[in-house]
Amino acid sequence: MYDNMADQNDESGGPNGCGPLLASDSPDAKPLRQQVFEHVRATGRAARTDVTRALNISAGSATTLTADLICAGLLREVEGLPRESGRGRPPVALEVVPEARYVIGIKLSDETHSAVLSDFAGRPVADATLPSSPGRKSLDTVLEEIDILIDRVLKDADMSLLEISAVGMGIPGIVDHDTGTVTWSPFLIETEVDIRTAFMARFGMPVYVDNDTNVLSLAELWFGAGRTIADFVVVTIENGVGMGLVLDNRLFRGARGMGLELGHTKVQLDGALCRCGQRGCLEAYLADYALAREAATALDRNPRTPQSPYVMLDALFAQAKSGNEAARTIFRRAGRYLSLGLSNVIQLFDPGLIILSGERMQYDYLYSKEVLAEMQKLTLSDGRTPCEVEVHAWGGMIWARGATALALEAVTAAALGEARG
Numbered sequence: 001m002y003d004n005m006a007d008q009n010d011e012s013g014g015p016n017g018c019g020p021l022l023a024s025d026s027p028d029a030k031p032l033r034q035q036v037f038e039h040v041r042a043t044g045r046a047a048r049t050d051v052t053r054a055l056n057i058s059a060g061s062a063t064t065l066t067a068d069l070i071c072a073g074l075l076r077e078v079e080g081l082p083r084e085s086g087r088g089r090p091p092v093a094l095e096v097v098p099e100a101r102y103v104i105g106i107k108l109s110d111e112t113h114s115a116v117l118s119d120f121a122g123r124p125v126a127d128a129t130l131p132s133s134p135g136r137k138s139l140d141t142v143l144e145e146i147d148i149l150i151d152r153v154l155k156d157a158d159m160s161l162l163e164i165s166a167v168g169m170g171i172p173g174i175v176d177h178d179t180g181t182v183t184w185s186p187f188l189i190e191t192e193v194d195i196r197t198a199f200m201a202r203f204g205m206p207v208y209v210d211n212d213t214n215v216l217s218l219a220e221l222w223f224g225a226g227r228t229i230a231d232f233v234v235v236t237i238e239n240g241v242g243m244g245l246v247l248d249n250r251l252f253r254g255a256r257g258m259g260l261e262l263g264h265t266k267v268q269l270d271g272a273l274c275r276c277g278q279r280g281c282l283e284a285y286l287a288d289y290a291l292a293r294e295a296a297t298a299l300d301r302n303p304r305t306p307q308s309p310y311v312m313l314d315a316l317f318a319q320a321k322s323g324n325e326a327a328r329t330i331f332r333r334a335g336r337y338l339s340l341g342l343s344n345v346i347q348l349f350d351p352g353l354i355i356l357s358g359e360r361m362q363y364d365y366l367y368s369k370e371v372l373a374e375m376q377k378l379t380l381s382d383g384r385t386p387c388e389v390e391v392h393a394w395g396g397m398i399w400a401r402g403a404t405a406l407a408l409e410a411v412t413a414a415a416l417g418e419a420r421g
C-alpha cells in the first residue's frame with residue numbers, strides 16, 4: 001500500500017523519521033521541548049548530542065528537556081546508534097514512543113473515502129476505504145459514512161476509538177481550517193457546515209479539517225520531497241486545479257481560509273465558462289470536466305449522452321496515444337494553459353520546487369517536456385537556475401496520510417504545551 005512512497009522514505013516514520021527536516025526561521029518559535037520532540041521525530045532516531053547541536057542549546061538543557069519528555073512517556077531511549085569507536089557501550093539514542101498517541105487521517109471524496117491510522121512517530125498502522133454514495137448529500141449522511149470508515153480502519157488496526165487522540169480530515173471545496181467550517185463542498189448539500197462541532201458531538205474527539213490540496217501539501221512536507229525544501233508549491237490537477245503553498249516549512253493558508261484557488265485565476269478575458277460561473281478560469285481549460293467537454297466532440301460522442309468524465313478522459317487519452325491528432329491537440333492545448341498557470345506561480349512566489357501531484361497524473365501530455373519548456377519560456381529567470389518541477393503520482397492513500405499530519409501537528413502541539421485551535 002505504501003510502496004509508492006518508498007523511493008523517498010524507506011521506512012516512513014521509522015529510522016528516517018517524518019515531518020519537516022529544516023528548522024523554521026519564524027519568530028513565533030515553538031516551545032523548546034516541542035522543538036526537541038519534533039527534531040527527534042524528524043530524524044527518526046537522535047543522540048542527545050545531535051539535539052544539542054541541531055537546536056543550538058546547552059548539553060544541560062538537552063538532558064533536562066529529554067528527561068522531561070521521557071518521563072512524560074513521549075520519548076524513549078534505544079541502543080540504536082552505531083559505535084563511533086570499537087569499544088565501550090553503544091551510544092544511546094532517543095526516539096518517539098510510537099504508541100504514545102494515535103491519530104486517524106481521512107480524505108473525503110466523491111468517489112472513495114479513505115482513512116489511515118497512524119502512530120505518534122508518523123508511521124501508518126492501518127488503512128481502509130469506503131465507496132462514497134453518489135451525488136450531493138447531507139452532513140448526516142457524510143457523518144454516517146465517516147463512522148463506517150473509522151470502524152473499518154479501527155478493525156484493521158485491532159484498536160478502539162478510545163485509543164485515538166484526534167482525526168485530521170481533507171475535504172474538497174472551500175474549507176476554513178481555523179473555524180472547522182466547510183463553506184462549500186461539491187458533495188455537500190448544505191453550505192457553511194460547522195463540521196468540527198458536529199464531529200465532536202458524534203465521536204467525542206477533536207477533528208482538524210482542511211482543503212484537500214492543503215492536506216496533500218502537508219503529505220509532501222511531512223513524508224515527501226518537501227521535507228528538505230523550505231519553500232515549495234504543490235499543484236493538483238483533478239476535478240479542479242488546486243494549489244498548496246509551503247513557506248518557511250509551514251503551510252500558508254491565507255487570511256480568510258479560502259485556499260489558494262489557482263484553478264480560478266483568469267488566463268483569458270471573456271474566455272471559456274468555468275463551473276464557478278465566471279469566464280476564463282485556468283480550470284475551464286485544464287480540469288477533468290473541461291477536457292471531457294472537448295473529448296465529446298473529438299471522439300464523436302453525443303454530448304447529451306451522460307458519461308463519466310473519467311471514462312471519457314481515459315478514452316481520449318487512449319486515442320491520443322494511438323495517434324489521433326484531434327485528441328492530441330486537446331491535451332497539448334491544456335498543457336499550454338498549464339504552462340501559463342505554472343509560470344505565473346513561479347513569477348509570484350519563486351518557489352524552490354513545484355510538485356505536480358494527485359491521482360490523475362497519468363495524462364503525461366499535460367506535463368510533457370514541451371509544457372515545461374514553455375513554462376520556462378514564459379518566466380523571467382535571467383541568470384537564475386530555472387525552477388524545478390517534479391511529478392508525483394502517489395496512490396490514493398497519500399491524501400489520508402497527509403490528513404494524519406494535520407492531526408499529528410495538532411496533537412503534538414497539545415501534548416507539548418502549545419495551545420492551538
Ligand SMILES: [Zn+2]
Pocket residue numbers: 263264274275276277278281283
Ligand atoms: Zn472558475
